[in-house]
Amino acid sequence: MANTSARMLRLLSLLQTHRYWPGSELAGRLDVSPRTLRRDVDRLRELGYPVDASRGVAGGYQLQAGAAVPPLLLDDDEAVAIAIGLRTAAAGAVAGFEETSVRALAKVIQLLPPRLRRRIDALREVTAPGVLGGGPTLDAGVLTTIAMACRGEERLRFDYAPRDGEPAARFVEPHRLVPLGRRWYLVAWDLDRGDWRSFRVDRLAAPALTGARFRPREIPGGDPAAWLRARMTRIPARYDVSVVLEIDAEPVRAFIGHYGTVEETTAGSCRMRMSTDDLGWPVMVLGVLGAAFTIESPPELRERARATGETLLRGAS
Amino acid sequence: MANTSARMLRLLSLLQTHRYWPGSELAGRLDVSPRTLRRDVDRLRELGYPVDASRGVAGGYQLQAGAAVPPLLLDDDEAVAIAIGLRTAAAGAVAGFEETSVRALAKVIQLLPPRLRRRIDALREVTAPGVLGGGPTLDAGVLTTIAMACRGEERLRFDYAPRDGEPAARFVEPHRLVPLGRRWYLVAWDLDRGDWRSFRVDRLAAPALTGARFRPREIPGGDPAAWLRARMTRIPARYDVSVVLEIDAEPVRAFIGHYGTVEETTAGSCRMRMSTDDLGWPVMVLGVLGAAFTIESPPELRERARATGETLLRGAS
């Protein structure tokens, strides 16, 4: 009966929770004889989840890392923590991990009981993007709804405000979410227009799952990201920043993390490069580092630094 | 035999992956008759994981959100994404979620196959804390090793550099990781000294699991966080920043997120408050917002703003 499966899951859960259990206690909790427990442990091992055992007084069982990821049995707090972590990662806190994170997030959110979803939503303000982003603020709820639609192959309705023109309702077969530059795009088959379209997620509002499933079409070329890049005739204007700082490379590197690169020029001086569409950000960096610097490019950065410096001096006096 | 359990897990995995499956295909993949598939689905339902079914042409099965979190069956990418997300959250990217995140992270890391751990470690630089932190850079590997020791009730060795004095090897029974202020502390029973001690994680190096288990002692009072707070005679000096800005509250709020509070004073002006031990941070905010401001406190902030302003002007000229 389901008894065995359920018991195996409970056993896995116990082993995941506490890490070390005497056999007698496990047997007691699962309400079986020690012999059966040993058989259950064997079953887990056969499934590829290595369970370590040690004998003697204070012996016990312990789940070890194996070749495959065992089914994760999470309690509420852990599930919420995972969802929150994925959401921040998807929102761009971890460069290069947005897409994977949002896919995993869609999976987790989908499986989460409503009460946990509410808890996560309630934490929206706590996890407000704040300074980090630089990019436009993006509602994680919108993103996950779309991701769920892509995943579940469900038709999607939403309001879309194109760059120039009135907002209008759209009805699409969502295909893929693609992060490009600092923005998210939805690549979808537009049902009204009968063609592939891309939508900037930050211009998209009130996405609603329709429940209607569809058989996914194949996008020309097969790669949504490539299709989108090819379609984007112009990428948003960006500044390539280059500044020489009279300070060792190391603290600079530690400070800016992956937001830019730092190369040593001479001892005690280094060149920092970054690519950004918001000059406020490199100015912040320069100000906080506090070292003397020379701006190589772009000229606009010089102007911006001057303006910021004057603001600060006025306020400080 | 284990067949049934294994098949149930595979079924769960399939249902988690694609979201919608025709019964015949599921039966085919699991290599059982449709009747047995129906029975398996029933079993899942009995376990509390609601499986939706729809009839008619193009009918199928679909896993829905239920009352409990089902066992998460993750593929490699998803597992890595979850670990990365938790790590950033634990590193302080999500205020108030450090502890829960690090606990969940310890669980996940513990279960992850070595090859995935390596992938995650390789991503360390990608997820470099960068600007975010403000606090001292903390090696996530150190944190998770300690968390695993706490979780597994394993004795721990490490090198510790006290504020004043030489680094020395320590041998402890780890009890709990506690985030306090902007720092992490390990509360542990010091085996050499035979007493409870707290250790700042950022002063701790080369933690090593010994594999030796112990029966956890009870900490006086029962609450490690309370114990630690009581023990910390002085908390790190902090500045309470208060600045009036000649700008609407809304953009300020959007910019600083949860790092501080903003109240409207008069139309077109607002007061920003934050508590920090690093004045560089509020200065950055003031500089980037670009609005005229008046510093109410602390006086040190005025000095810092002046210095930063001068640096920027020098560099810009």
Next chain:
DNA sequence: GCATTGAGGTCAGAAAGTGTCCGCAAGCCA
């Protein structure tokens, strides 16, 4: 050496899981 704790073989009875066959119900479409 002794107590503790896990490993694992064997056995018999109990309890499942399984496929086949069946009639039924619900959705979709012509």
Next chain:
DNA sequence: TGGCTTGCGGACACTTTCTGACCTCAATGC
């Protein structure tokens, strides 16, 4: 409306597994 598809679930016979009891053996720590 009728026909098709797909899921639902009862009944049955058969097979397989599961379980607890009992036993001996093997590590481990004191």
